[in-house]
Amino acid sequence: MTSLIVCHACDLVHRRGAIQADSRVRCTRCRAELYRTNSASIDTAIALAITASVLLLLSNLYPLVAFQLNGTTRVTTLFGAALGLYDQGYGLIGAIVLITTVFIPLFQIASLLYVLIALRDRRRAVRQNELFRTLSRLRPWALPEVFMLGALVAVVKLSALAQVIPGISLFCYAALMLTLAGLTSVTPTEQFWAWVEGSKT
Ligand SMILES: [Zn+2]
Known part of the structure; x- marks a missing residue:
């Protein structure tokens, strides 16, 4: 064709x-x-998506940072940080942080896995095309890099006031950022539709 x-x-x-x-x-x-x-296969994309889902899970389970001040230690998680924003009257910012750092990446990873696993078996997932169009539109709104930059700036600034210990979550999130960048680069729109055409044979 x-x-x-x-x-x-x-x-x-x-x-x-x-x-x-x-x-x-x-x-x-x-x-x-x-x-x-690129010669990246569906398998590479699926492997990256699985890696990203594990990293996203770990970055939500473990503490983001721990603060030590005057002998007391406070630990915060990614969710805890968003809730803290809400408690301080920045509910909208808290919601934006959660949506762009957790929910959009989660949706991206889950829907890519759902569509790609079906394509790998030469099947067509239900609502495949709509999902992929939504994914393409959402891509600019997944902002793990912006979050990482903000978190690093906050850690550096706060380290002047208290002892700040970066948590496992922060490292997982940094790895997630790189994995998502890799996933985006092996699933460009052109490549996706090439896989769809290939699956019809
Ligand atoms: Zn031209």
Whole structure:
């Protein structure tokens, strides 16, 4: 089947050639990158998604940071930090933190696993296309990097006032951030639809 692809930069329509592994396809007029194919398999994506789900679970189970001040120790978790924001009257910010750091990554990982495991078995998951479109739209709203940066700045600032001990959760969250970046890079939109077409044979 011949499919067409439109350049996102200059709107020139191209006929898609045979896709080669590990190649970048550029617009013939403006040289913008149309798509990049990589040889990552569904198995790689599933393995990364499983790793990410374990890291997300661990980063919610273990303490984020521990503070020691005047002999007392206070430990906070990711959920605890969001609840703390709520208690201090920043309910909206607490909700945004939870949604962007926990719920959107959770939805991303779970729905990718659901769709990819079905594709691997050459099946088509119920609501596969809708799910993948939602995932593409949600991608800019998963903000683990922003959260990590904020958490690191807070840890450094607070270390002047109290002894701050980074918790297991913080390290798991850092690993999750890298795993999600890897997962996003092996499941670009083009690659996903290539898998869908491949599963029909
Ligand atoms: Zn172009």
